[in-house]
Amino acid sequence: MKTALGLFVSSAIFTGTIAVVYWFIAHEPAGTMLLGFMSAALIVVALYMVFAERDADLYADDKDATMADAAGEHVGTYITHSPAPFWIGVALACVMLGLVVSPAAAGLGVVALFLLGGLLIVRSR
Amino acid sequence: MHGQTWPAIGSDQSAALADDWRIFTYGALAVAVLVWTLILVAAVRFRQSPRNPAPRSQKDANPPLEIAWTIAPLLLVIALFVVTYRIEAAVEARASAPQVRVAVNGYRWGWTFAYANGPTLDGTSAKPPEMVLPLGQTVALQVSSSDVVHSFWIPDMLFKRDAVPGRTSEFDLTPSKLGTFLGRCGEFCGLNHALMTFSVRVVSPADYQRWLRYEATQ
Amino acid sequence: MTAAAAARVTPPERHDLLSWITTTDNKRVGILYMGTTLLFMAVAGLLAMAIRTQLARPGATILEPHAYNQIFTLHGTAMIFLVIAPFALGLANYLIPLQVGAPDMAFPRLNATSYWMFLFGGLIVFAGAATNEGAASAGWTSYTPLSEITISTGLGQDFWIVGLAMVSVASIMAAINFVTTAFIHRAPGMTMWRLPIFTWEMIATSLLIFMAFPSLTATLLLLFVDRHLGGHVFDPAFGGSPILYQHLFWFFGHPEVYVLILPYFGVVSEVISTFSGRPLFGYTGMVLAAFAIAGLSMGVWAHHMFTTGAVNNPFFAFVSFLIAVPTGIKFFNWICTMWGGSIRYTTAMLYAVGFLMNFLLGGVTGVMVASPPLDFQAQDSYFVVAHFHYTIGGGSFFALFAALYYWWPKVYGWRLGERLGKAGFWLTFAGFNVTFMPMFFMGAFGMPRRVYTYAAGGALPLLNVIATAGAFMLLLGGILFVVNVVVSARRHEPAGDNPWHGYTLEWATTSPPPEHNFHALPPIRSARPLFDVEQAQQAKAT
Numbered sequence: 001m002k003t004a005l006g007l008f009v010s011s012a013i014f015t016g017t018i019a020v021v022y023w024f025i026a027h028e029p030a031g032t033m034l035l036g037f038m039s040a041a042l043i044v045v046a047l048y049m050v051f052a053e054r055d056a057d058l059y060a061d062d063k064d065a066t067m068a069d070a071a072g073e074h075v076g077t078y079i080t081h082s083p084a085p086f087w088i089g090v091a092l093a094c095v096m097l098g099l100v101v102s103p104a105a106a107g108l109g110v111v112a113l114f115l116l117g118g119l120l121i122v123r124s125r
Numbered sequence: 126m127h128g129q130t131w132p133a134i135g136s137d138q139s140a141a142l143a144d145d146w147r148i149f150t151y152g153a154l155a156v157a158v159l160v161w162t163l164i165l166v167a168a169v170r171f172r173q174s175p176r177n178p179a180p181r182s183q184k185d186a187n188p189p190l191e192i193a194w195t196i197a198p199l200l201l202v203i204a205l206f207v208v209t210y211r212i213e214a215a216v217e218a219r220a221s222a223p224q225v226r227v228a229v230n231g232y233r234w235g236w237t238f239a240y241a242n243g244p245t246l247d248g249t250s251a252k253p254p255e256m257v258l259p260l261g262q263t264v265a266l267q268v269s270s271s272d273v274v275h276s277f278w279i280p281d282m283l284f285k286r287d288a289v290p291g292r293t294s295e296f297d298l299t300p301s302k303l304g305t306f307l308g309r310c311g312e313f314c315g316l317n318h319a320l321m322t323f324s325v326r327v328v329s330p331a332d333y334q335r336w337l338r339y340e341a342t343q
Numbered sequence: 344m345t346a347a348a349a350a351r352v353t354p355p356e357r358h359d360l361l362s363w364i365t366t367t368d369n370k371r372v373g374i375l376y377m378g379t380t381l382l383f384m385a386v387a388g389l390l391a392m393a394i395r396t397q398l399a400r401p402g403a404t405i406l407e408p409h410a411y412n413q414i415f416t417l418h419g420t421a422m423i424f425l426v427i428a429p430f431a432l433g434l435a436n437y438l439i440p441l442q443v444g445a446p447d448m449a450f451p452r453l454n455a456t457s458y459w460m461f462l463f464g465g466l467i468v469f470a471g472a473a474t475n476e477g478a479a480s481a482g483w484t485s486y487t488p489l490s491e492i493t494i495s496t497g498l499g500q501d502f503w504i505v506g507l508a509m510v511s512v513a514s515i516m517a518a519i520n521f522v523t524t525a526f527i528h529r530a531p532g533m534t535m536w537r538l539p540i541f542t543w544e545m546i547a548t549s550l551l552i553f554m555a556f557p558s559l560t561a562t563l564l565l566l567f568v569d570r571h572l573g574g575h576v577f578d579p580a581f582g583g584s585p586i587l588y589q590h591l592f593w594f595f596g597h598p599e600v601y602v603l604i605l606p607y608f609g610v611v612s613e614v615i616s617t618f619s620g621r622p623l624f625g626y627t628g629m630v631l632a633a634f635a636i637a638g639l640s641m642g643v644w645a646h647h648m649f650t651t652g653a654v655n656n657p658f659f660a661f662v663s664f665l666i667a668v669p670t671g672i673k674f675f676n677w678i679c680t681m682w683g684g685s686i687r688y689t690t691a692m693l694y695a696v697g698f699l700m701n702f703l704l705g706g707v708t709g710v711m712v713a714s715p716p717l718d719f720q721a722q723d724s725y726f727v728v729a730h731f732h733y734t735i736g737g738g739s740f741f742a743l744f745a746a747l748y749y750w751w752p753k754v755y756g757w758r759l760g761e762r763l764g765k766a767g768f769w770l771t772f773a774g775f776n777v778t779f780m781p782m783f784f785m786g787a788f789g790m791p792r793r794v795y796t797y798a799a800g801g802a803l804p805l806l807n808v809i810a811t812a813g814a815f816m817l818l819l820g821g822i823l824f825v826v827n828v829v830v831s832a833r834r835h836e837p838a839g840d841n842p843w844h845g846y847t848l849e850w851a852t853t854s855p856p857p858e859h860n861f862h863a864l865p866p867i868r869s870a871r872p873l874f875d876v877e878q879a880q881q882a883k884a885t
Contacts, residue, residue, distance in 0.1 A: 003535035004526045011550060011638060018642045018662075026655035030590040031645065038554050038641065060443075060529035067864055070531045078447045080858060081357075081365040085452055089459025096467060096505035099567070100498060129801025130788055132720070145716040146787075153707035160674060164699050167681040171619070172688065180620040181683040190679075191628050191672070198671045202664040202710075209664075209714040210657050216716055273489040274585055276650060276723060280789025283720040287651045289586060290488060291579025294652040311650070311723045311791050313482050315489060316408045319794035 001056050005049045012042035087116045126324055128307025133281040135306055135327065137299040138216045142283040145212045152205065216284075219297050223265035227256065231268070231275030231288040231310065234317035244340035250320035256308070257326050259333035264298045276311030279325055285311040300327040356858050367451035368858060369440050372458050374754065376433025379462055380426045386469075387421035388821060390414045395778075395814035398807050401799040411795035412480035413472065413499070419483030420503065423603065424510050425465040427739045431606035432457075432517045434746055435545045437754065439521055441849035442539045444530025444867065446859040449523035457516035464509030471502030479503035482793060484596070485566070487577035487588040492570040501570065504563050511560045514602075518549035518556075530848075532867035539847040539870065540616075540623055540630070544609030547633040548602050554641055555598035562591040586653045593644035601640040603735055604702075605633060607742035608673060611695045614745050615677055617845045618692040619684030622871060625676040632669035639666045649715045650722045656715040663713035670706055674699070689843070690764030694745035697772045701737025705730060708783070723793075726786025732779045744771070744824070752838030756854045760831045767823035774816025781806040846871035 019035035022028070059065040091112035098106020127133050134143050171177060226241035235249030238256050248254030258264055268277045270288040278285035286294050310321035328336065363371060393414055397406040406414065436454060440447055448454045471478035476497025481490040490500055525538065525546050538546075566588070568574035575581035577588040616623040623629060643663045645654040677699060686692065708730040712718045721727055752758045785806045790797055797803050841850040851873055852861045865876050 001526070007546070007550070007634070011554075011634075014638045015554070015641055022642070022658065025658045028590075028654065030587055031594065034558060034591070034594045035641065041553075056527075058527070058529070059531035060533050061535070063532065063534055063868075065531035066866060067531055078859070079451060080368055081362060082367050082452050082455065083365050085367065085455035085459050086364050088456050089463045092460060092509060093463035093467060096464075096509055097502075100501040100505055128789055129798065129803045131802075132787070132789070142716050142719060145714055146720070149711045149714055149717050153711050157703055157707050160678075160703050161700060163678050164681075164696065164703070167678050168686065168696050171681055171684050171686050173685040177685050180685045183622055184683075185622040185624050185626065185680075187625075187679075191625050191675075194675045195628075195668060195672055198668045199665075202667055205710070205714070206657075206661050206664050209660055209716060212714075212716045213656060213660075216719075273494060274486055278723075278789070278791070280720065285650050285719055285722065289579075289651060289653070291584065292586070292653065296652070307789065309789060309791055313486070313489070313723070313791075313793040315494065316412070318791070319408070319796050 001049065001053050001058070001061070005046060005053075008042050008046040008049065012039050012046055015039040015042065084116060084120060087112065091116065126305045126307055127281055129280075132283055133302055133304065133306060134283065135279075135300060135302040135304065135325075136282040136284070137301050138297070139281075139283040140301065141212050141215045145209065146283070148208055149205070217296065219295070220263040220265070223297060224262040225258065225264040227264060227266050228293075229266055229268045229277050229288065231270045231277065231314075231321075233272050233315055234310075234321045236277075236308075236321070236323045238323075240337075243337055244343065248323065250317060250322065253322045253324060255305075255324045255326050257328060257333060257336050258298070258300050259330040260300055260303055260327050262299065262330060262333075264300070265295065266298055267293050267295050269293045273314045274312050275314050275321070278309045278311035279306055280309065281306040282325075287312055300325075303327050303329070367447075367455045369436050369448045369451065369454060370754070370856060370860075372448075372455050373433045373435075373437030375458050376436055376461070377430055379458075379465075380430040380433060383421050383425040383465060384430075385821070387418050387426060388818070390418040390421070392814060392818055394418065395811040397795060398797070399811035400808065401797050401804050403796060406795060408795045409477065409480065412482075412793075413478040415793060416479050416482050416503075417469065417472070420468060420479070420507070421465070422735070423483060423599070424507060425461075425468070427603045427735060427743070428514065428599075429461055429510075430743055430746075431545075431548070431603075431739075432461075432514065434610070434750070435521050435541075435548075435606060436517070438750070438849060439524055439542055439545060440528070441852065441856060441860055442542045442847055443525055443528060444533055444848050444861065444864050445524055445528035446861070448520045449528055450520050453516050454520050457513040457520070460509045460513035460516070464506045464513060467502050467506030467509065469506075471497075471499030471506075474498040474502065484592060486592075487566065487569070487585045488579070490566060490570075491578060501567070504567050504570075508560055508563045511556050511563070514552050515556050518552035521545050521549045530864055530867060533848075536627075536630075537867060537870045540612040540626065541606070541609035543630045544605045544612075544633050547637045548605045550634075551598045551602050551605070551637045551640065555595045555602070558591055559595035559599075562588070562595065565591070586648070586651060589648050589651070590645065593647045594641075596647065597644040598637075598640045600731070600735070601636060603739050605636065607698070607739045607746075608633065610742045610746045610749070611677065611698050612680075613845075613847070614691050614695040614749050615680050617749075617843050618687045618689060618695075619681045620687075620844075621680055621684040622874075623676065624679035624682075625672070626870060628672055629676055632672045635669040636666055639669070643713075646713055646715075646718070649718045660713055660715055664710060667706065667710050674703065674706075689748065690759070690761055690768055691745045691748035691843075693765060693768045694741050694748065697768065698738055698741040698745065701733055701741060701772075701775065705733030705735075705737055708733065721786055723791055724786035725782040725790045725792055728792050729779050729782035729786060732782070736779065737775055741771075741775075744768075749843065750849075752842045753849055753854045753856070756838055757835045758831065758838045758842060760827050760834070760836075763823055763827035763830065767820050767827060770816055770823060771820035774813050774818075774820055777813030778810050778817060779813070781810045785810075841873070846874040846877075848872060 015035050016039035023032045059070045091109045094109025095106050228239040230237040236254050237247045239245040246254045268286050268288045270290045275288040276285045305324050305326045308323040397403050478499040481495050565576050569576050575583045577583045612623050646659045646663045648654045649656050712721050838854050851865050865872050868875050
């Protein structure tokens with residue numbers, strides 16, 4: 001996790017530094033805000049990784065780990081099929097088109113999303 | 126009218142711009158030829174063949190070399206920046222007392238040239254307007270637009286400046302060659318962007334005064 | 344788990360249409376992505392053929408201006424958002440779990456959702472063509488005030504906005520998956536510094552997507568607010584600013600072009616390394632360079648605004664020049680990977696070397712236009728068109744074909760023919776250069792971009808007709824590829840697990856891989872696990 005954390009921290013420092021330098025050289029608010037918020041967002045991710053993933057100890061990060069070390073470990077259940085992605089795509093497309101063409105279509109899309117959500121909740125019980 | 130070919134380099138500023146073109150083009154070509162040569166040598170010399178059936182080594186690092194090819198381009202790039210900075214400063218230098226002032230307004234799809242103490246000319250693609258300027262005198266141009274973003278571009282002077290509605294952009298132009306040069310819109314502005322041309326006719330200062338007097342009678 | 348045990352536990356793989364629509368398997372989602380982008384590529388390519396046909400002669404009337412404007416807008420939008428970027432996302436979908444030794448992506452449902460959002464978003468963009476006033480026609484950059492409701496009055500512009508908003512969110516979803524999978528789901532022993540270079544480039548690309556795409560989504564939203572919800576954010580008549588639009592758009596737009604190239608840097612690194620028979624030279628430098636490029640690319644956006652007079656040109660020129668340094672590092676590393684190797688010239692390797700030759704010119708001309716004084720002439724001219732086609736076309740597009748030829752046997756279990764492949768390569772390489780080399784001169788001589796015609800006189804007519812001839816060569820190259828696919832599918836030459844003698848984990852499984860990617864994994868002790876296996880076997884044999 002150290003490499004991954006280092007990635008976010010160094011990116012945050014880098015964009016933050018550029019934001020400050022840019023402000024003093026160009027005094028341009030839009031770019032400075034974009035860079036500044038960028039840096040803040042990266043810091044949020046880095047903080048999460050520090051506090052929530054601090055104790056994460058992956059076999060992957062062990063240089064000498066073997067497959068046998070991780071054998072029998074229940075990683076999770078990988079589903080192979082789900083109707084949700086396709087229907088989310090259709091529903092969101094309806095919502096987007098609805099924004100442009102007709103509120104009715106947008107409403108239809110939102111209803112489809114709620115139906116899908118309900119269906120998934122029922123099936124998972 | 127001069128246009129659509131090797132630029133005429135028709136202003137003092139464009140002489141500096143042409144220097145920038147020369148330095149960067151030769152520099153780019155030099156780097157490209159060097160690296161193309163390295164690529165082709167590697168590609169041809171190390172082809173798999175009976176003489177070269179297998180890779181000679183699995184060596185995959187050479188820290189001194191890697192540091193060298195980081196530092197050298199960095200120095201080159203810093204040098205290029207200094208060159209660029211100086212040329213841009215020279216090109217964008219403003220005269221304190223320009224002899225001519227013209228306010229340029231771009232619109233869909235034509236141009237208006239309003240001379241301070243002079244005529245206001247207007248034209249679209251049917252009859253593009255012609256900006257007459259005196260040789261060797263500094264012209265202060267103010268560029269803006271009344272609808273979308275356009276760009277005031279004189280290819281023979283290697284220069285364009287965007288015409289943005291809601292703001293006025295200023296720069297100097299000192300024509301250094303006699304002749305008539307093609308001008309274009311350089312920012313996509315809709316249906317007739319391709320036809321939004323104008324021309325710049327550079328004449329002797331005496332002819333310019335004659336032209337001003339003529340225009341005053343129109 | 345052994346293959347036999349896996350076969351007992353796993354239900355048989357389904358092949359019906361419904362199974363493809365509901366799939367969340369990373370390999371299938373990858374195939375869906377890549378297949379869809381190839382279809383969009385065919386459409387966008389035909390749009391380009393229409394452009395080049397119209398421009399072959401001055402004053403031609405094959406396309407009238409409004410049609411022309413829609414065509415180049417859709418060509419640019421599709422090539423950038425619906426072809427080059429999503430092909431890389433699809434390839435990453437397919438490869439990242441295989442390369443890190445994982446059975447699937449971290450969030451399989453999110454992954455599939457990103458594909459369907461991309462597909463429907465892209466279709467919505469094109470559906471604008473069926474509206475009253477046609478598709479969006481303000482260019483892929485959609486500058487304001489041109490794209491405001493008072494000037495772009497048609498619905499097509501709105502279809503463009505909402506369609507791209509979906510594609511933008513889809514890309515962020517995909518990037519989330521790539522980063523999480525690469526961080527959390529690596530196999531035992533696969534430390535971060537043993538990751539294949541393609542996976543590293545995708546991590547850098549994903550970071551860029553996180554940093555850049557939110558600005559796109561926000562800008563699209565703001566443009567929609569201006570158009571339909573009474574906003575005047577970009578409207579100068581009410582104190583809004585067109586320059587603000589350019590800042591917001593390019594803050595996304597410049598990192599986007601590095602999203603378009605970094606994955607393909609990874610492809611080229613993998614291909615060159617395998618076919619030279621040598622490890623990637625300077626692996627650590629390559630990874631650091633990728634992140635240097637990604638980081639620096641966040642600070643250069645206003646080099647697209649040099650001619651506005653509204654930004655600090657020297658700042659952006661300096662940072663833009665700096666990007667040449669890590670890019671140069673990559674070039675030297677690729678050359679050193681080939682150096683001392685024994686290079687097998689398969690079609691994939693030819694495309695990789697073609698990439699090196701083309702992208703070099705794209706890169707050095709990029710340094711040229713990064714100089715504001717030079718850019719005063721080049722901006723919005725065919726010089727810039729040539730520059731970005733050499734980087735995205737000569738670069739990403741060539742690497743895309745290298746990826747197709749390289750990983751096709753892994754995906755389908757049979758190879759693409761080499762004879763037709765190589766013929767296609769030479770035709771494409773020649774055609775590409777004949778098309779785009781003249782454009783440097785067209786631009787320097789004053790031809791603006793996004794023009795439906797030009798006047799006779801000067802050098803432009805000759806340069807344009809040459810470029811059009813090159814475009815027809817490219818078309819033929821594309822047709823040859825399609826023919827190759829059909830012919831090779833019929834021939835069905837089995838590829839085996841590792842037809843190219845590659846050393847990364849995707850070559851350690853069957854072709855195509857089983858549903859959960861691996862039956863068994865070799866021990867991972869370096870960036871080239873199969874090389875270590877080979878060395879161990881040779882040591883045992885002696």
